[in-house]
Amino acid sequence: MRGRFPRTRLRRNRMAEWSRRLVAETRLSADDLIWPVFIQEGQNRRTAVDSMPDVERLSIDQAVRAAETAVSLGIPAIALFPAVDPGLKSDDACEAFNPKGLVCRAVQAVKKAQPGLGVICDVALDPYTSHGHDGLVRDGEILNDETVAVLCKQSLALAAAGADIVAPSDMMDGRVGVIRDALESEGFKNVRILAYAAKYASALYGPFRDAVHSAGPLGAGDKRSYQMDPANGDEALREVALDIAEGADMIMVKPGLPYLDVLWRIKQAFGLPTFAYQVSGEYAMLKAAAREGWLDGDRVLMETMFCFKRAGADGIVTYAAPEVARRLGGAA
Numbered sequence: 001m002r003g004r005f006p007r008t009r010l011r012r013n014r015m016a017e018w019s020r021r022l023v024a025e026t027r028l029s030a031d032d033l034i035w036p037v038f039i040q041e042g043q044n045r046r047t048a049v050d051s052m053p054d055v056e057r058l059s060i061d062q063a064v065r066a067a068e069t070a071v072s073l074g075i076p077a078i079a080l081f082p083a084v085d086p087g088l089k090s091d092d093a094c095e096a097f098n099p100k101g102l103v104c105r106a107v108q109a110v111k112k113a114q115p116g117l118g119v120i121c122d123v124a125l126d127p128y129t130s131h132g133h134d135g136l137v138r139d140g141e142i143l144n145d146e147t148v149a150v151l152c153k154q155s156l157a158l159a160a161a162g163a164d165i166v167a168p169s170d171m172m173d174g175r176v177g178v179i180r181d182a183l184e185s186e187g188f189k190n191v192r193i194l195a196y197a198a199k200y201a202s203a204l205y206g207p208f209r210d211a212v213h214s215a216g217p218l219g220a221g222d223k224r225s226y227q228m229d230p231a232n233g234d235e236a237l238r239e240v241a242l243d244i245a246e247g248a249d250m251i252m253v254k255p256g257l258p259y260l261d262v263l264w265r266i267k268q269a270f271g272l273p274t275f276a277y278q279v280s281g282e283y284a285m286l287k288a289a290a291r292e293g294w295l296d297g298d299r300v301l302m303e304t305m306f307c308f309k310r311a312g313a314d315g316i317v318t319y320a321a322p323e324v325a326r327r328l329g330g331a332a
């Protein structure tokens with residue numbers, strides 16, 4: 001029979017670097033990267049995030065410098081996450097839609113300095129609530145519709161500040177449609193919605209919660225009444241279908257690497273721009289092992305990027321975005 005060993009030797013194509021390059025099925029470039037950046041108040045201030053090696057919270061002036069780095073490395077977009085002062089957290093999360101709040105000022109500064117860089121803003125209340133939940137709480141219940149009304153105000157404030165993409169990461173039902181209607185009726189017709197459609201109740205968000213100071217307020221609380229059960233896959237397809245019907249332009253799957261099956265299914269089923277979020281815990285695990293010398297962090301990092309691409313990701317949100325871009329031969 002034709003095609004059998006020794007005529008067929010799959011190793012032939014792998015024998016040389018040039019032929020491996022020739023037959024590679026996926027490509028990675030800086031165009032595939034989104035860089036999440038933590039911001040804080042202050043001037044010329046950079047504060048280390050202990051659980052995330054090489055990641056810092058940046059004051060706005062430093063975030064503007066980071067934006068410049070992103071542009072010089074060819075990274076198309078950054079995502080801003082605020083570590084707001086504890087005194088601004090409240091039960092009604094009103095700081096979330098303050099047009100003079102930290103995120104809105106950061107968006108303005110970044111867009112002014114780098115108009116060609118995409119700016120993504122999270123839509124969720126957890127940086128602003130005194131209890132660390134993504135929504136308003138009454139009698140122990142995370143309120144859906146009341147929260148969506150606040151998310152709407154938050155989205156409008158972010159859009160008015162110049163955000164290119166609002167990214168609801170809160171998993172409230174119906175939020176995408178209500179936000180889309182509000183954006184349309186207020187004249188923000190070009191603001192894109194990146195829906196965190198398949199967001200799981202994951203313990204891998206721990207370091208992120210340290211970074212934005214929401215770990216303390218949340219305490220032993222968990223987000224399982226709104227974020228998805230890691231046991232479920234079909235349900236992710238329902239979430240995505242709804243978000244598309246409600247007007248999402250792009251979809252996020254989160255966490256990343258342990259959820260590649262979900263990413264694959266979503267990309268196959270819907271074919272719209274689908275991003276994977278390599279979350280803080282994934283980043284921390286990799287960096288911690290690399291620091292111990294237990295694995296080659298650089299190579300594992302690049303390997304994970306190709307895994308995302310192979311599974312169908314149109315882009316990857318990663319704290320290592322500048323590092324990846326540099327390895328790919330970026331300028332800065």
Ligand code: PBG
Nearest residue numbers: 124126169204205208279280281
């Ligand atoms: C807020 C939000 C979280 C992350 C992104 N947006 C935390 C959470 O849902 O508790 C996590 C990102 C990461 O771990 O890197 N809704």
